[in-house]
Amino acid sequence: MTLSRIAPYLQATPLTLILAAFLVLPIATIVMVSFWDYDSIQIFPAFVFTNYEETITSPVTWSTYLNTLKYTVIVWAVTLIIGFWVAYYLAFHIRSATMQMVLFLICTIPFLTSNIIRMISWIPFLGRNGLLNQSLMSMGVIDQPLEFLLFSDFAVVLAMVHLYTLFMVTPIFNTLMRIDRALIEAARDAGASAFQILTNVIIPLAKPGIAIGSIFVVTLVMGDFITVRFMSGGQSASVGLMMANQIALLQYPAAAANAVILLALVLLLVAGILRIVNIRKEL
């Protein structure tokens, strides 16, 4: 019987080793390097706080973090509203399981192709000579192309919503599917209106899914740099983009200090969400 006692340890070993090597060790390295010193050519071991000082005292950092939080809040709110109603529709209005599966897959398929391809695909649509501007002009709504559509905050948020909504739909759909339909019947028999059922029964029971989706969206947006670089045309900044630029300039210790601050912020937000709902219980 000793084998069966050690079996779980053997089975968990590969996962543990991979995470230790490619998650724990790299983060430890980031923390270590964030205290290192650097000049224009190389980085060298030291124990200095200058990287943090420079990061925290720079007004650029503050505006970049504020901008990142702005994206996070807007994208979170939009994906939550879209995600909830899409999930609600699939879970409560589609009656056959097969149809649910088919519609769900239709939503999923675009999310399985490259993020960059999906971003490129906005360009012919939103550009100055893009589809949207041309159809608006031919309809006579506007007489010159709207400039704000591409390479703007609007484009960044639009692309992020396009990229990340599924991360909200899936967990909410999952929790909605597990709600006992008898509870809704009971609420209706007790005289609740559709709106009361929604706010008093469905939304409270959907909270774990909303929390998981929120964690996904918040962490994805906080760390995003490619969408911001691409869709803002270099006119907006995010923390991830700031890090990517520092990396490109080989300022690794500065990037590492930024990474530590970003990680702390992300963990704080996630902890805040987890205070509201206990996710482990729901798995």
Added chain:
Amino acid sequence: MNSDKRGPGFYVLTAFFILFVLFLYGPLSTIFILSFQGPNGGLTFPMNGVSLRWFENLLFEQQAVGDFGGAFSRSLVLGLMTMLTTVVVSLLAGLAFRRRFLGSGPLFYLTIASLIVPSILISLGIGLAFNVFGLEPAWYSSGFGAHLTWTLPFGLLIMFAVFNRFNPAYEEAARDLGASPWQTFAHVVLPIILPSLIGVGLFGFTLSYDEFARTLMTSGSFNTLPLEIYGMTTNVTTPVLYALGTVTTVFSLAVILLALATIAVLRKRRARRLAG
């Protein structure tokens, strides 16, 4: 809601859902159409004739920048490596988590952490760690590890969902009939969870095949496909970019459909076996 008559809410939400699907597919379909742009056509509408020129250019001609074939084969191999490893490791870990073991809590939270730590951070960390230890980053070592930190949490969460719904009575029955633990696993557990394992593999492959941020600092001197596409977006001003988008999207779609078809066949075969 569950009553037989559809309320107005149903029609409003149906319209909302259709708009959402259009929002998802609209932009993708524009690049699909524009990849058939004529030889003199540009990056936007109108179409200047219809041709396969840009596909030919992509597939058979030397590009000014980059190496599409090499990048594609590297991404393919990396995707397959990630897929196999994700399936095996998350299956083992999923089995482990069915029982209580010392450290299961921390390991669970570590796996979740792997999911929520921003990709660029993982990329930077692995790049730096390889640098500090004097190792050369390469797509098959550091890049592979970076992809696993993204695919394994998804794999494990799917395995959790699978084993939460798994009825242990099947295993008990096998044991009572004298099956060894290995026989129980191979003849009872594995066939039941096989469709889900294919799902895990599909997830692992597509996540790796499309992963950009985690590959950025970890791929070494050779590009994977997403990095190649990214390079092209900053250098290439012809519809060959859209042809590339179309080809890779069609490839992803083919992989997904193949996996779904396999799952369907397995389900049908099992149903037939149970019935017969």
